[in-house]
Amino acid sequence: MNVYWTRNWEKIVGFAFFLPSLIAIIIFVYGFIGWSGLVSVSNWKRGAEPDYTISGFDSYARLFGIGEKYAAGIDAKRFKTGMRNVVGFTILFIVSCIVIGFTLAAILDRHVIGEGFFRSVFLFPMAISFIVTGLTWRWLFTPGDSNIGSTGINLLLQNFGLSFFNPNWSTDMVYSIPADSGLGQLLINIGLGWFASPTFGLSLGVITLTIAAAWQLSGYTMALYLAGMRGIPEDLREAARVDGANEWQIYRHIIIPLLKPITLSVIIILAHLSLKIYDLVVAMGGEGQGFVKDMPALNMWDTTFASARFAQGAAISMVLLILISLLIIPYLISSLRQEEER
């Protein structure tokens, strides 16, 4: 029995242990991705019975409203609104999580009194499911009626004498900053009128989703950053101070660059969460009037399982997959490259 044989034996055993999960992944991930792709170009458009005859990219044409007929359809409208919402939501959500999480981490990293207590408090929301978070925030964001009286956050605003600021939150049906409002006029005057057009606008409904989601996950972001900051040796800060850097410069030129891998992970983790967001939106009242809170994942469920239009539903999920791949694949490439360099 020589060493060479033993090593090969270990390789074989290792591969044998790995094989079941490899097969499972090939079937249940890549196999089903391929199957969804097939369904999306198939003729399975009505009813439960599968029909795999290829009918081309009709489903995609409907989603993107290609041609006059499909452009007038509700599928194209809803999909466009959903895509705008999910991209807007993802950007707002990630930016707010990173800003809040980083700030909290930076404060806690200064060894404040009761650090352990605050760390737990900030992290706790993550232990709650999106359904519970969504339901609670839904109650808070119920605006009330001018005849019946305000409720939730608006009642709080009213009690503080801020009743003139009376947002409709999740029931708001306006997509954009209205062109005739003060802010809209300002944007138009400075040549940024596009931002006041309905094509760009995000509804208040998406803002409420962002607040709820950021409340839940900025604590998690904080924990990641805090772990990263604790890994930065104190010597580096000392050295910078000796060289005359102020606190801001230390963060700007030392801490933030060193935390770049963490920021990258945070972006990937949060983005994949937000691109496929479903439960939070359902708990906060669904797609909303005029689809102000609609997300492609909701659209996909409705289209596939409530309408039994499987081809169309699969097309939505394929678009979502491509969207997520745009984010994940560069990340995978960069991390593989880093591993090679090591």
Next chain:
Amino acid sequence: MKRFLSIAVLIALLAMVLPASMVVAAPAAQGEDYTVQADDWLSKLADKFYGDSNAYWAIMAATNKANAEDASYAKIENPDAIEVGAKLSIPPNDEAVAFMADFDPTAGDVSVLFASGAKGQLLVGNWWTSGGEFAGVNEVYKIYRAENPDVELIHAGIAGGAGVNFQGANLTKLIAGDPYDTFQLHAGLEAELYTPETYLRPVDDILAEAGVLDVMPEDLKALLKIRGNTYTVPLNIHRGNVMWTNTRVLEKAGVAVPATFDEFFAACETLQAQGVVPLGMGTTDGFELGHTFEVALAGTTGFETNQGLWNGSVSWTDPVVAQALENFGKMLDCTNEDRGSTGWVGGIDLVINDQAAFNIMGDWAYGEIIAKGALDYVTWNSPPGNQNLFFLVSDGFAIPKDAPNPENAREFVRIMTRKDAQENFNMNKGSICARTDCDYGVFPEDRRAYFQSAADDFASSRIVPMVAHGSGAIPAWQQQFYQIVNQFSSDRDVAAAQAAFVLAAEDAGFPQ
């Protein structure tokens, strides 16, 4: 290590082989099985085991009961003829004595000798999980369990109003070949969701056998037929177009119940001026906007045109659709501003709490009115233009072709057609029977009046299958309809909504 493994494998193999080789002919005794030998007859065996040659009836009953669960036991049709090699079940002495004390072979009723044969499971998929809905279906379960004690009935409920969550789960189970034994669906075109020719079993024979075709309303029978076959056994009828009215609020405001759209909008203005929400509404359950628009549409167009829109004989480009959209838009202006933050229950709650005057919803809302003690001051009227129209929503059950226990499912839906089952179900669910001969006098006294009036209206009105609850259009069309109305509720773009309606109708197979 290797030796240990080999020994373990050997032991495992031995363990598998041993029991088979150790089987020896054990002498039959009371409470055990017995294999019939040559020259055995039942009374001789009864004498041998119990000392009572008459007790052969007990052996016959026990064996038939065992046969129902395990086919290796003999089925004894005639106690004078048993075959050599047949496996009998010999009950213990006290059981046999107890059986003989009850059994009188001269009485003529020998059913106890033959087990019903119903056994195994009955998996009932539905979305009735709470309140009056569950109480209602539980009444049907009670009847089924009493009559089929050996069947394990499993209530597989998935919560979610109007089956929104259930349908998706059911659909995937059906396609995967692992269906429920019987599952709930709305009567009418909702069956198209499940491609009935492929996945469902026609129930025409069951309805005919049960003898209910004569007492089923003709409109309902016509609605249930899909390309010549019936796939749904209906359990109830709900009215979809009721305008629930708070009489206290109307009286205080000095407003009469409006019958036309013009009267409604006038009442709306008066009520708003007095700080009352005219029309309470919620939208988050997904169907409410479409539901209300459908009622407004029929109220604007009248019965014939409305029917034409859904069967392709009237185009959605018709100006009357634009008129209906205008009316609907004005109705939305009469609702509570935060309708987007609550569901249909929130809408009826506004009426119950004296905060709104009207709410347009089906009569499932009556359950809320009863539960919240508002029977005294909340009454029912027709929505504007809906006099003589009865929007029909009906719940029923279908049997999948691949049902694991088809016989049990068949018996379950057969029970559902019965008058006693429907009365007990509907007085809890708050709907009227899917048969014309129900006695609403047995319903609880305080709510009898509504159901009697609904039954009368059903008999005298034009019946409109409701799209918003699966009866009037195929699911793909229904969902697009919901979405178009939802979009309209926000942008109020009449032309865009009409253009989208046209595409949706064309998709459903009705060229415009």
